[in-house]
Amino acid sequence: MSFLLRRIMTAMLALLLASLVVFAGARSLPGDPAIALSGEGHDPTVNAVIRAKYGLDRPVPVQYARWAALAVRGDLGRSIRTGLPVAEMIVRRLPITLELAILATAITIALGVPTGVLAATCRGRPVDYIMNGIGLFGLSVPPFWIGLVLILVFASTLKWLPASGYVPLLVDPVENLRRMMLPAFVLGSGFAAWVMRQTRSAMLEALRSDYVRTARAKGLPSTAVVMRHALRNSLITVVTVLGLELGVLISGSVITEQIFLIPGFGKLIVDAVVTRDFPIIQGVALVSAVAYIGVNLLVDAIYARLDPRIRFA
Amino acid sequence: MCALVVVLAALLAPRLAPYDPAASDEDAVLAPPFTPGHPLGTDELGRDVLSRVIWGARASMQAGVLATGLAFVVSVPVGLVAGYYGGWWDLVTMRLVDTLLAFPYLIIAVGLAAILGPSLANASLAIGIVQIPKIVRVARAETLSLREESYVEAAVAAGAPDRTILLRHLLPNMTNSLIVQVTVILPIAILAESSLSFLGLGVQPPTPSWGVMLTAAQPFMAQMPWLAVFPGLAIVLATLSFNLLGDGLRDALDPRA
Numbered sequence: 001m002s003f004l005l006r007r008i009m010t011a012m013l014a015l016l017l018a019s020l021v022v023f024a025g026a027r028s029l030p031g032d033p034a035i036a037l038s039g040e041g042h043d044p045t046v047n048a049v050i051r052a053k054y055g056l057d058r059p060v061p062v063q064y065a066r067w068a069a070l071a072v073r074g075d076l077g078r079s080i081r082t083g084l085p086v087a088e089m090i091v092r093r094l095p096i097t098l099e100l101a102i103l104a105t106a107i108t109i110a111l112g113v114p115t116g117v118l119a120a121t122c123r124g125r126p127v128d129y130i131m132n133g134i135g136l137f138g139l140s141v142p143p144f145w146i147g148l149v150l151i152l153v154f155a156s157t158l159k160w161l162p163a164s165g166y167v168p169l170l171v172d173p174v175e176n177l178r179r180m181m182l183p184a185f186v187l188g189s190g191f192a193a194w195v196m197r198q199t200r201s202a203m204l205e206a207l208r209s210d211y212v213r214t215a216r217a218k219g220l221p222s223t224a225v226v227m228r229h230a231l232r233n234s235l236i237t238v239v240t241v242l243g244l245e246l247g248v249l250i251s252g253s254v255i256t257e258q259i260f261l262i263p264g265f266g267k268l269i270v271d272a273v274v275t276r277d278f279p280i281i282q283g284v285a286l287v288s289a290v291a292y293i294g295v296n297l298l299v300d301a302i303y304a305r306l307d308p309r310i311r312f313a
Numbered sequence: 314m315c316a317l318v319v320v321l322a323a324l325l326a327p328r329l330a331p332y333d334p335a336a337s338d339e340d341a342v343l344a345p346p347f348t349p350g351h352p353l354g355t356d357e358l359g360r361d362v363l364s365r366v367i368w369g370a371r372a373s374m375q376a377g378v379l380a381t382g383l384a385f386v387v388s389v390p391v392g393l394v395a396g397y398y399g400g401w402w403d404l405v406t407m408r409l410v411d412t413l414l415a416f417p418y419l420i421i422a423v424g425l426a427a428i429l430g431p432s433l434a435n436a437s438l439a440i441g442i443v444q445i446p447k448i449v450r451v452a453r454a455e456t457l458s459l460r461e462e463s464y465v466e467a468a469v470a471a472g473a474p475d476r477t478i479l480l481r482h483l484l485p486n487m488t489n490s491l492i493v494q495v496t497v498i499l500p501i502a503i504l505a506e507s508s509l510s511f512l513g514l515g516v517q518p519p520t521p522s523w524g525v526m527l528t529a530a531q532p533f534m535a536q537m538p539w540l541a542v543f544p545g546l547a548i549v550l551a552t553l554s555f556n557l558l559g560d561g562l563r564d565a566l567d568p569r570a
Contacts, residue, residue, distance in 0.1 A: 010408070010411075013408060014408065014411055014412050014415060017408065017409065017412040018412050018416070021412065021416070025424050025428070136557065136560070137549075139500075139556055140500065140552035140553035140556050141545075141548075141549050141552075142504055142507050142508060142524075142545070142549075143508075144511050144527065145541070145545035145549070148527065148530075148531065148534060148541050148545070149541075149542075149545070151534065152534050152535065152538055152541070156534065156535040244414075246417075250417040250420070251417040251418055251419035251508075254419045254423075254512070255419075255508055255512065259531075269419070269420070269423055270423075270512060273423050273426060273514070274513075281424060284420070285416065285420050285423075285424060288416070288417055288420055289415045289416055289420075292414075292415045292416075292417070293415050
């Protein structure tokens with residue numbers, strides 16, 4: 001498993017760099033934190049005490065080490081506005097966004113992969129053109145506009161689903177799903193277009209390959225060739241794309257949660273920017289970078305499972 | 314064709330728009346579409362929706378061109394040098410690029426908005442920064458394969474300095490892939506600008522932008538859907554046309570596709 005070991009090493013390196021970026025970003029914010037904490041007085045001795053208390057008088061590398069050590073132990077500081085620990089606020093919001101992301105990814109896979117396979121197997125026929133057209137349209141439509149249109153149709157006009165708001169899954173699972181349906185669709189559908197295009201091109205390549213010709217030549221039924229041989233090999237590309245687009249999913253959740261007023265991770269970010277709550281912004285940036293690096297590590301592990309060539313390369 | 318329409322609308326907005334996008338028509342507040350004088354209706358302040366949609370093209374194109382330009386100016390030299398020289402420089406660059414990839418574009422945009430304040434320029438900066446890893450990768454991959462070509466070998470043998478090889482031999486030969494990348498990045502940038510403006514992190518009202526118009530339309534959605542329909546359609550038209558242009562160019566310029 002030397003592949004995984006090497007991969008974990010690069011992930012750690014990326015994590016280190018990402019934390020440096022977050023730290024540097026937070027330090028380049030305008031305003032002296034000591035003055036912000038001491039308030040209007042600007043008493044130099046008070047400022048010095050505060051600097052000493054928070055270690056702001058130490059060299060920058062020492063400050064980074066302290067901050068990183070605290071972050072590793074899950075201490076991301078306190079929100080300026082509410083005084084609550086940032087880590088706690090993030091942990092409370094994360095499951096909501098996670099549910100949204102899982103539902104959205106399910107919709108993405110359910111919509112994107114079969115249509116991609118269908119388009120590839122029907123290459124050059126009307127089905128292919130229709131799928132491609134829908135895919136291109138899906139890539140071009142802003143997700144928040146789809147959200148507004150869906151609210152207009154399903155909530156305001158047809159009154160089938162509530163327009164916004166959130167009910168915890170454990171309190172009322174049915175109502176929770178009813179409220180999560182539109183947001184998950186909004187988040188998942190745009191991305192499905194992207195997955196469809198990737199699946200299609202990966203499938204086209206796989207269908208041209210020698211092993212597919214061999215499978216056909218030995219008389220395997222067409223579905224077996226497509227599903228067992230071509231699709232399995234195309235899935236590597238699809239899994240990679242899904243991992244890489246986690247960033248898009250995080251960005252998308254910010255917008256989706258804003259439209260549907262879901263109190264998740266994304267809403268936390270927007271609210272933090274509006275109130276200029278820097279510890280939250282810093283914490284959120286760090287957590288999303290960690291999530292992204294972690295998921296891509298996972299993707300590479302799955303990758304190695306799907307394709308032995310990678311494991312032993 | 315459609316892409317041309319969007320570009321023209323952006324360039325000629327002051328001449329094409331029937332009204333000043335900020336001017337209120339007090340006699341026609343929230344007029345529905347097809348009202349005489351206001352073909353697409355007016356918004357809650359009586360501003361002409363058609364004029365604002367045309368002016369919105371300007372914000373979108375500005376963000377698109379700024380972000381794409383920034384990303385290319387930074388990425389192409391970095392990718393060229395990383396691919397051509399290889400070694401530790403390549404290693405360091407690619408790790409940095411991977412790190413940049415770990416931040417979702419909204420997080421970067423949010424961070425920049427927090428540090429520099431929300432504006433169209435800062436939003437474009439954020440969008441551009443996020444695109445850098447993709448273009449660096451393309452430029453590096455192209456350089457890696459072009460480096461092995463015999464004309465590069467010939468140039469090295471003829472004693473051409475690295476600068477000449479990079480700028481006269483490698484760069485011109487990757488122009489096609491880079492042009493295709495422009496058409497990939499531009500629609501993404503347009504979409505991102507509208508998203509950021511929608512969240513209040515991009516263009517600031519009252520400057521007309523499609524994202525800002527959609528934010529303003531949100532409370533009136535149920536009664537006046539046209540306020541959200543037209544700017545949304547404009548975004549779809551702009552991105553779709555550049556995506557189509559990109560697909561066409563890719564088929565024409567990239568023999569592998």
